[in-house]
Amino acid sequence: MIAEPVAHDRADSAVAERGPTALRIAVGSQLRKLRELSGITREAAGEHIRGSHAKISRLELGRTGFKERDIRDLLSLYGVTDPGEFEQFLDLVRKANQPGWWHRYSDLLPPWFETYLGLEHAAKSIRT
Numbered sequence: 616m617i618a619e620p621v622a623h624d625r626a627d628s629a630v631a632e633r634g635p636t637a638l639r640i641a642v643g644s645q646l647r648k649l650r651e652l653s654g655i656t657r658e659a660a661g662e663h664i665r666g667s668h669a670k671i672s673r674l675e676l677g678r679t680g681f682k683e684r685d686i687r688d689l690l691s692l693y694g695v696t697d698p699g700e701f702e703q704f705l706d707l708v709r710k711a712n713q714p715g716w717w718h719r720y721s722d723l724l725p726p727w728f729e730t731y732l733g734l735e736h737a738a739k740s741i742r743t
Contacts, residue, residue: 636733638711640677645704646686647675649693664688681708 650660650671657668664670664685673679686708687701695701715733724732 634733634736635711635713635715636677636730637737638707639680642681642704642707642711643675643677646689646693649690649695650675653693655692660689660692663692677711680712683708 650657657671661667661669661671666685670679674681674685683705686705690701690704695704715729715736718729721729
């Protein structure tokens with residue numbers, strides 16, 4: 616089974632329509648791009664948000680939800696100053712934190728399967 620990948624160049628509303636799993640991955644990818652363009656290490660970013668380099672890695676890989684406070688602090692650290700861009704990014708974060716339809720069955724599903732369902736939901740097509 617092959618799913619068409621989601622573009623990670625820019626987190627935008629088109630990705631948001633594909634569901635929270637794909638959006639979380641896209642937002643995380645954008646955070647990594649901003650961090651790298653700023654020349655900031657994972658360790659320094661983690662310290663800035665009272666976390667660790669591992670937390671930054673999980674955020675950038677889309678493996679965990681986002682806390683708005685952390686994202687605000689990271690965007691400021693990365694030099695995002697445009698209020699419109701800042702709010703647009705935070706809006707995408709809020710959408711990425713919304714539970715998918717499958718969350719109401721989380722007591723019946725193993726955690727890895729929730730990710731699978733999220734990615735399947737985001738796919739435009741699936742080929743076998």
